[in-house]
Amino acid sequence: MSTTNVVDTARLNLLLNELRLPAIKALWxxxxxxxxxxxxxxxxxxxxxxxxxxxxxxxxxxxxxxxLDLSGFLPGYAERGALRFCRCVGRA
Structure with a gap:
């Protein structure tokens, strides 16, 4: 891994912590x-x-x-079906 990649990865992890996006941090x-x-x-x-x-x-x-059906937006998405998004996300 190049120095640039190491720095970008570390920076991204800090940003994802700050934005409180733990699943993205773990999976990206x-x-x-x-x-x-x-x-x-x-x-x-x-x-x-x-x-x-x-x-x-x-x-x-x-x-x-x-x-939420995203099949019209992403090629190959139809086989995954409609997603169900929680409306309570972000509610206090």
Whole structure:
């Protein structure tokens, strides 16, 4: 790993801590590697890690969720079906 990559990785981890995005912090290296190998567009990579952050925050017990179908926005997304996002995320 080059010095630039090490610095960028450390900086990103600090930023994700500050933004309180623990799921993204834990998962981004794995998904970045996969996206590089498979040639994902940046939007697909960001959407994937954001989905995981939302799912982690919602947890298994959230009953206030709404379906969101992203198949029209991301190629190959239809086979994954509609997501259910928790509407209580971010509520105080």
């Amino acid at each position: 290296p794995q998904f970045a590697e996969q996206s590089d190998k498979e040639g994902w567009p940046a939007a697909r990579f960001l959407a994937t890690i954001a989905e995981h952050e939302i799912a982690e925050r919602a947890g298994p017990g959230c009953l206030d969720s709404a379906p």
